[in-house]
Structures are given as C-alpha cells and as structure tokens.
Amino acid sequence: MLETGFPQEHIPVVLVDDEEEILFSNSYLLESYGVGPTVSFADPRQLLPWLEHRSVGVILLDLIMPHLPGPALLAQLTALRPEIPIVVVTASQDVEQAVACMKEGAFDYLVKPVEESRFVSSVQRALELHALRDQVGSLRTAFFAGQLKHPDCFAAILTKNRRMLTIFQYLEAVSASIEPVLITGETGVGKELVAHAAHQASGRPGKMVSVNVAGLDDVMFSDTLFGHVRGAFTGAANERPGLIAQAREGTLFLDEIGDLPPATQVKLLRLIQDRHYYPLGSDTAKLSHARIIAATNRELRREMSKGSFRPDLFYRLSSHCVEIPPLRERLEDLPMLLSHFVREAAHSMHKGEPKLPPEIFSLLSAYPFPGNVRELRALVYDAVASHSTGAVLALDRFRTAVRALALAQRDTLPRTATPQPESEAPLSPALLLAPGRLPTLKEASQWLVQEAMRQTDGNQGNAAALLGITRQSLNRRLLNTQRDL
Numbered sequence: 001m002l003e004t005g006f007p008q009e010h011i012p013v014v015l016v017d018d019e020e021e022i023l024f025s026n027s028y029l030l031e032s033y034g035v036g037p038t039v040s041f042a043d044p045r046q047l048l049p050w051l052e053h054r055s056v057g058v059i060l061l062d063l064i065m066p067h068l069p070g071p072a073l074l075a076q077l078t079a080l081r082p083e084i085p086i087v088v089v090t091a092s093q094d095v096e097q098a099v100a101c102m103k104e105g106a107f108d109y110l111v112k113p114v115e116e117s118r119f120v121s122s123v124q125r126a127l128e129l130h131a132l133r134d135q136v137g138s139l140r141t142a143f144f145a146g147q148l149k150h151p152d153c154f155a156a157i158l159t160k161n162r163r164m165l166t167i168f169q170y171l172e173a174v175s176a177s178i179e180p181v182l183i184t185g186e187t188g189v190g191k192e193l194v195a196h197a198a199h200q201a202s203g204r205p206g207k208m209v210s211v212n213v214a215g216l217d218d219v220m221f222s223d224t225l226f227g228h229v230r231g232a233f234t235g236a237a238n239e240r241p242g243l244i245a246q247a248r249e250g251t252l253f254l255d256e257i258g259d260l261p262p263a264t265q266v267k268l269l270r271l272i273q274d275r276h277y278y279p280l281g282s283d284t285a286k287l288s289h290a291r292i293i294a295a296t297n298r299e300l301r302r303e304m305s306k307g308s309f310r311p312d313l314f315y316r317l318s319s320h321c322v323e324i325p326p327l328r329e330r331l332e333d334l335p336m337l338l339s340h341f342v343r344e345a346a347h348s349m350h351k352g353e354p355k356l357p358p359e360i361f362s363l364l365s366a367y368p369f370p371g372n373v374r375e376l377r378a379l380v381y382d383a384v385a386s387h388s389t390g391a392v393l394a395l396d397r398f399r400t401a402v403r404a405l406a407l408a409q410r411d412t413l414p415r416t417a418t419p420q421p422e423s424e425a426p427l428s429p430a431l432l433l434a435p436g437r438l439p440t441l442k443e444a445s446q447w448l449v450q451e452a453m454r455q456t457d458g459n460q461g462n463a464a465a466l467l468g469i470t471r472q473s474l475n476r477r478l479l480n481t482q483r484d485l
Contacts, residue, residue: 014047014051016044029116035127048073051080085107186326195293208253218267224243251293258296272316275287327372334364338356338361341381342380349385354390367405
C-alpha cells in the first residue's frame, strides 16, 4: 500500500542527479516557491527501493548519471509507477533523445541550465496533473463503493439524504487537494459544518480558522488576514501575525465571501494565485500554507453578471464546488433532526426530554423553512423552553411559525393582482390555519382530499382508506372538485 491520507502539498518532490550542487540549488529553489518537501538522490540505484511503499508528487530525473543511466531508470519508473509524472532535467540537447523520453512517458524535458520560472512552472504543472489523477481515482472509488472512508469526519451533520451523502463523498475525494473549496447554499443549511467536515477529512495537521468577511472593509480585511508589522500604522505597537499565519498547515474558512468588496477581492485573488501575501507595513512576502474554504448564500454567477464579483476570483475559488440543498428538499432528515434538537434542547435546559407528537411531521413537511436547519433548531428550542407539563411536546410554537409565514406571504402579494375565487386554488395548511379566518367546509374537504392523494402518490384506494371513506365517495369528491375548478 502507498502512504496516503496527507495533504497534497506534503507529498514529496524527488530530485535525482549525481551533482550535489544541483540537488541543493534545485531543492532550495522549489521550497522557496512553496513546492515541496523535496527528497534528493545522488545515487539513482537508491530510488526504486525507496519508492516501493511511498507516494510521490513528481520525479526530476537527470539522464547522464553513473551506475544507472537515466533512460534505463525512466523506462523502469514508467513501467512500475506510471502514475508519477517525470520531468527530465539534463544537459543533453539531443532532439532524438528528447523525443524518445517523451514517448517513454516523460511529462516534460528541460535542458540545463533551466530558467527559474520555467523550471518551477513545469514542476507545478506536473504536481497539478498528479493531484488531478488522484482526485479522479478517489471519485471513481467513492462512486463505486457508495460509502465514506472516514464517516467520523461527517458525523456532526445529521442526514440520510442521498444528495448530501454524495457531497460528502466528493469532499472526501478532493480532501488532499490544495485547491480552494467553494460551498454555496441558502442561509442556515449548515455551510460551516460542511467546511469543518471538509477540514477534518483533509487530515491537515493545522487547525481551521474561521472569519466572516462580510463586515470587513479593505483595510480590516488585510489586517485581519495578513496581519501587520510593528509601526505599520498609528497604534500598531506590536506585530500581529494575522489569521493566515494562525491557519498554517490548516484551513482558512472565509464565510459570506459573496459580500467581499471589489477592491478586497483583488487581494484574495492574489493570495490564491501566488500563495504569497504581504503583512501591512512589510515589504517581505510570506508564504501561505493554509487551504482556503469559502462559503456564500449568494448566487455568485448572478453577482458576476452585475459586476459586483470578479469572474477570475470565482473560477479560482470554485476549483472544487458543492451546493448544500435546503431543508425543504431533504425532508427525510426531519425526524432525526427533530429528535436530535429536542434532546439537545432538553439537556441544555435541564429538562426531561418530551416526546414528539406524530402530527408534527405532517405539519412541518408542508413548511418551506426559509431559515433551513438553523430555523428548525430555533423552533425546537423555543418549543422545549415553553414546554412545562405533559409527556408530549406541544405544537403551539410550530403552528405559530407556520401561520406567521403564511400571513407574511399573503401580505407580499401584489395589491394590483386580481383576486381569484377561493375555489380555484387549493389552500395550503398554513392559510387554512391563519388566525382570524375560518375555512369553509368545502375548502377543508378539498384540501383533505388533495393532501390524501399527495401522500399516497395518487393511489385512490389508499387515499380513500386514509380518509376513512369508500373509493366511490372519493371519486365523487374528486369529480366535484374538478367541476368547481
């Protein structure tokens, strides 16, 4: 088995050259650009035994070496470890030899002396190819296995929704990548919980540092993230390292990224592109070792079309992107979430845990939850706080929320809209229970019939049994409803 489970930037770059000075200078150059760690071999015979149980990002191979010629070693490497990109770095300018190396499977062919930017760029592209291959393999494995390798990382998110489980599999598959992750979704769906899970799955040794960037202006953003040196501005008596330094070898979570001002977006873009930043008042760049996870409840493509969000930043942030579905699209999670929040609320308030009434699920299944899981938790806590006697939790607080939303939606209808006869559209449970309004028997009957048909997926026999009437009676009511419409 290969050694895995560590961040992509911790996978070593291997240098093979018989000249110690070249090994030292190339190793120093790569690590100064944040590429590494590096492992050097002056004797090519030592490489294959060392590689036997190790994962490697890229191999830089000289061709002209004693003991084992480079072309022979290249052939052995491509046969035994074809997943490792190999960059040939040699003084030979023989075109035929270069063509032969590329046919053998070399990723690139560089002629000494190599320009610094060309050298580093080639290694970085090879590492990106290696990371992409790993991610494709992980996604393929997750797809066919249908289960998580490390479910404990996602244990804090209560769900049995298939779409959510697929998101977990994807985040686990890209966990070793150093590229940013963009998490989108409505307010209250649990984006920060998902970010924590992604950080846990990455196995990064550092901690996750969170910051809400919505309330930060350009200067505060720079000072909070990049820090400052002593004397950078009036009152800067001491040096401040900044949150990027705190998240070293870990994850920097930027919440509400869609609210970032345009001028500040440029600074974040440079950080992601170059992985370097300047503390306020400093002329010396520092290297960022933090992986970035960003979250927003905004539609960033719409913000781009309006000109308020930079397209280049969006595409940099969305190297890996997931959208968390709202609670109304994963109602199968309601029972476990309700039970969990009731238990959690009762424990925090030192109360006995009340039982959930069966009708609570039908009541909340028709509720759209604009605040998602966060709103559900608040409703449960409010209900448990108000609960005093009896073994069953009262529904009063939940009904109040349903009625309040129904009234708010009714009040937001355009005043110029032509009122429709009440029989033309079925009333929702929220409007039927609206305070100050008693539904007619006809309205209540229509809603009961339609709800029974919805719950039984249009099966008239099951719907009639649910309503306690014969199938013939149900047919008559359905015909009457159609004539009324």
